[in-house]
Amino acid sequence: MYALDCAVTLDVAKTAVQKSLDCGYVAGEAQGLLWWGRSLWILVSPKEALSLLRKALRLARQLDEPRLQAECHDALANCQQMLGNARKAFTSWADSLELALVIDAGDLCIEALNGLGNLYVIHDDHQTAFHYHALAVEFAPFVDDPDIRCKAFLHLAADLIKLQQHELAIGMLLRAEQSLVLPRRQNWQAEIYAYLGNIAASKGDTREAERHLLAAHRINLAAGLFWGQAVNLLGLGKLKLQLGEHEAANHFLLQGVELAERFNAGNLLMQMHEQLYQSYEALGDHARAVMHHIGYHTHFLQLAQQDSSRQLQSLSARRLHHIEMRLKLLGSEMEISQLRRQSDAGRKRLAWLESAAYQDGLTGAYNRRVMDERVPQLIAHAQQSLSPISALLLDFDHFKQINDQHSHLLGDQVLQMGCKLFLAQCRDGDLLVRFGGEEFLLFLPGVAIEVASKIAERICTALPKLDWAALQPGLAVTVSIGVGQLQADETVADWLQRIDQALYAAKRGGRNRVCLAGEAP
DSSP states (O other), rough: OOOHHHHHHHHHHHHHHHHHHHHHHHHHHHHHHHHHHHHHHTOOHHHHHHHHHHHHHHHHHHHOOHHHHHHHHHHHHHHHHHOOOHHHHHHHHHHHHHHHHHHHHHHHHHHHHHHHHHHHTTTTTTHHHHHHHHHHHHHGGGGOOHHHHHHHHHHHHHHHHTTOHHEEEEEEEHHHHHHHOOOTHHHHHHHHHHHHHHHHHHOOHHHHHHHHHHHHHHHHHHHHHHHHHHHHHHHHHHHHTTOOOHHHHHHHHHHHHHHHHTTTOOHHHHHHHHHHHHHHHHHTOOHHHHHHHHHHHHHHHHHHSSSOHHHHHHHHHSSSHHHHHHHHHHHHHHHHHHHTSOOOOGGHHHHHHTTOOOBOOOTBBBBBHHHHHHHHHHHHHHHHOOOEEEEEEEETTTHHHHHHTTOOHHHHHHHHHHHHHHTTTEEETTTTEEEEETTTEEEEETTHHHHHHHHHHHHHHHHHSSSSGGTTTTTOOOOOOEEEOTTTTTOOOHHHHHHHHHHHHHHTSSSEEEEEEEOOO
């Protein structure tokens, strides 16, 4: 995988597939097809690789091999991204991430998170890209493979540069260099040089910038890595244009266009044509300037017709809401596991981690920390997509009497049994939080108050029918519920206060009922 000459990998993979077919070794055929497809996307084109990778995925599913399935999804996502199919790439990386979580594979989590972040880089949404790449870096300490760690640091460094956080970016690049395996990863050494060149250029240190960018280009040229060469030529062209050396800028940029056209790198071509337009315009060569201006707009419109960052944000909010919670839980579990193997110096940190878990240990609902993190994101998505969001505040009736008359242990069992019913009403994307004691909040994105009230009535009717006698003969349990829809320009605090008032109205009205929150004054 890490040989710079992928033709070797291609030959070995083809031989592996043929020998596996000869002896009926399905696992070997699937692995061989995966490497064959990976090599084709680098050497020929991602389009040529798709059929091989899809066949590898089908075999991996037959074998019920989640790791191999995750690797196939990752390879398919890379191909779809290079072909400009952002939605398909997103879906494949989300599939890979879910499978990686099933088997607690931190390395595959990093690969998928890096890929998801890169989709937002293409759309110049570097803040969201930073979010996913930062999640990937959180897993880096728990992964033994130095290549995976280095890759995570490099992706985050690129985001920090775009966000003008240059000192933080330099620190991340130093961490990447510490994980760099040479000479195997000379191409990543070139990437580090390129990033340092970009930072130097932004600070006005053109001499240092040129030194780093030329060093990066020499490495990529010697290795025959076309993508790296194209990126370096774009950087050198921008630098020369910044210095007013238009002929030199055109020399680098035209070479870059020729390379980028080989693999249809739309984003790179758009930037190169923009720089060439500016250069020829400054030289007074209006004919060439117009030609490159047309080239810039052609690629700009092609990219605009592809999936927008807003569409990806919508997919992200729906698909990755629960996945991110599981990621954080897995990250905490990995850190806890690591700390348990360490000396007493880590025990205080261990205690903090275990107490700061994202899930309520008794009921399985999420805790207040998750609510504080996720609810603002759910509201932002609802406002962006012009969709409603409602919430239910559920409170077990006479819960103190249950504890006092029976026991706190029985009270805990009541909460657990009731919470299972609440969770059964949840869709993907809903958020159930233990708000405090016997109170729970159920957030329902995309649901108006009329539908939310029906869900509440269903819970209110179903809860007393559970087999409470199995816990304690004669035990009866009911719940009161306040329901409210978020209104325009309403704060979370005001929204929850209205729902709380509705809950108290349900209590005053005799309990075991649902009340709707009135409109905010």
